[in-house]
Amino acid sequence: MSKTFTPAEVATHKTPDKGLYIIVDANVYDITNFADEHPGGAKILKRVAGKDATKQFWKYHGDNVLKKYGDKLKIGEVKDAAKL
Template sequence: MSKTFTPAEVASHKTPDQGLYIIVDNSVFDVTKFVDEHPGGAKILKRVAGKDASKQFWKYHNESVLKKYSPKLKIGEVKDAAKL
């Protein structure tokens, strides 16, 4: 079962000690153990940790990258905010 996170919960995971979580299209990914493997370097992942990185992700990646790494890194979804 997939866990749901609030944006605030994701935001609290922005250091290696707390875990590095990012959001891409409402999916939450734990990139803590992936930072050293990231072809673009650890620096960019640390910079977007705790945030919605969708814009940055899609600027440099395509759908196949998401499909390849989702099974390993996806830990849940962002809760939908109340919609009126």
């Protein structure tokens, strides 16, 4: 069921009404419903919505976070030819 996205497609999902998507390691995550649960607050996630958040994600999180939430939030991958 995994879908492929271009960075431009992900970039259109940067508001709660259109959905909040982020890219982490070429995987696309829909964080719309998770934003309010985020321990660091929704504001931080809204800042990186629609973007490649890999650098910011790994700065503050370990592998355990993706193991816990990744399968629930992952909706696809960035197309190989269009990776950031």
